[in-house]
Amino acid sequence: MASEARDPLLLEEPMLILENGEVYRNPTEIKMSQIVLPCHANHCGELSVGQLLKWMDSTACLAAERHTGCSCITASVDDIHFETTIGVGQVVNIKAKVNRAFTSSMEVGILVSCEDLFSDRQWKVCHAFATFVARRTEAGKNSDPTGFLQIHLKQVIPRTQAEQMEYSLAAERRRMRLIHAEIINDLLNSCSSQTESECLDYQDAVSAERTRVESVELVLPPHANHQVSTFGGQIMAWMENVATIAASRLCNAHPTLRTIDMFHFRGPSHIGDRLVLKAIVNNAFKKSMEVGVCAEAYQGGEPLRHINTAFMTFEVLDNDRKPRSLPRIRPEPVDGKRRYQEAIARKKIRLDRKYIISCKQSEVPLSVPWDPSNQVYLSYNNVSALKILAARTNWALTSEKNKVRLYTLEENQMLCFKVETHVAMAAEHVFLLLSDLKRRKEWDHHYQECEVIAEAHEDDTIYRVVTPSVTKGGNVQDFILLASKRHPCDSGDPYLIALRSVTLPTYPPTEDYNRGEVLCAGFSIWEEESSFTKISYYNQATPGVLPYISTDIAGLSSSFYRTFASCSTFLEENKASLASLPTSALGENSGTALAIELCCLVNLKTISCSWILCLFFSTNWACF
Structure with a gap:
């Protein structure tokens, strides 16, 4: 149930009056409001997460394009944790603005809230950070092989305390995105042999192969922007669909998506592409499961191009809306074992993040245990x-x-x-x-x-x-x-x-x-x-x-x-x-980070901006 009190993140900042007497509003801010209709909902009468992701991506893209004055594409979306579901008849309010622009990419903050029109209640649904890249279709000496012109972005000028805070934190979040791959590798290297043996001991486990899903989508004009590139939100929605099917095959019930660990776009897809979407349950924990999803594209007889990889965590709720226990999973040899162990590493990351970052001071001691x-x-x-x-x-x-x-x-x-x-x-x-x-x-x-x-x-x-x-x-x-x-x-x-x-x-x-x-x-x-x-x-x-x-x-x-x-x-x-x-x-560290970003973004077909952590910042952070 939603709280009667409004979430602190939903409260408007005190008005800033400019010298000309006008009320200040962030020049990149975009707001979208959508009423949830039955066509947007799933079988439970709740807004489909895939539809919500499309709306979030569209709003964030408009904010990025307002800042750059040209077309933008989604490079990545940080972790998203969905705090509540949204029912038919309720209103989804999405607010997006550019927090900071770097050399050729920018971070867009996205806040999603739900509004009940009959009781005048509002509550937060999720908070996300997306990375967008600006591209202008002009051939010339500064363009990449795809014909897109590399753009040096203008800087964001923060005016309010909240904008200054997000501007400063954006640099730290960017640093975390760049080292995400190292974090996963370090955790995998520290996995004990006990983990591998445990995954073979489950006599009553469900075979992971039973949960495997493969589906194909044809990219049509309504799925793409004016540069004929598929909307990132549309790809997210298709991926969420196959992931939900895979999760349902494990639990024989209707699962609820709680967390998306990663939307990492490695390259674009275009009108006429066939998108092959694959999903499988990587691991099942006591009351949650991780589903891995990938999207690959092809045209005609060309080889598959890797477009996107994501990891989604599902729960199955009982009649009291509490997570219920799930059956265990038995991974297949080789790749199945690898995915099984990587899911454990990602869960460790989620738990560390929740304990260290998301908790308030009253919930954890001042001194947090340190380990590598x-x-x-x-x-x-x-x-x-x-x-x-x-x-x-x-x-x-x-x-x-x-x-x-x-x-x-x-x-x-x-x-x-x-x-x-x-x-x-x-x-x-x-x-x-x-x-x-x-x-x-x-x-x-x-x-x-x-x-x-x-x-x-x-x-x-x-x-x-x-x-x-x-x-x-x-x-x-x-x-x-x-x-x-x-x-x-x-x-x-x-x-x-x-x-x-x-x-x-x-x-x-x-x-x-x-x-x-x-x-x-x-x-x-x-x-x-x-x-x-x-x-x-x-x-x-x-x-x-x-x-x-x-x-x-x-x-x-x-x-x-x-x-x-x-x-x-x-x-x-x-x-x-x-x-x-x-x-x-x-100053060599900052130069190295800049070089990494330029390498990630120099070619549209090889975009590889890794990312991590959707952190819900509020004024309470100062107490942690």
């Missing part, structure tokens, strides 16, 4: 939380001394503070010095000891930090911190160093130390002018941190001002030691 399989999501959450905190606009200036400013923010019963100062040196040099936490004790008296516990990744390091006692005669505190650093995605982004607490079994709390926790902290480093940098330090105060800064906020101490004056001195004194370092060595 979830380090990517912890890093993502770490940086995203800092970006969300930095995007807040209602910071209040508490005091200023010696060009060091202290700001506070009270929101959702949480106290956050920001310390801001400037230094006359290049931003990349500041980033290099501050990202090494072992050197922080040279300028911050709160860091008595700092040791590296693990180098989780080139951008992620786990430290153990010891700080002095808060009370006289009390135990000193220690923290286990994950430090995640990011280079700018482009020239308009800051360098970031994000900090949060994690839990390691090898470093449990001890009697000699009070274990403190950091919820969200870190540095945002902006180069405002050549060799002149603004440094902002953020901290979402937790019980372990608040005593150190409460007197500063109350105006009874100048401890933090002295600390950041020492920080400026430390940076100035070490500037000479970094002068010989080439700038390219400091």
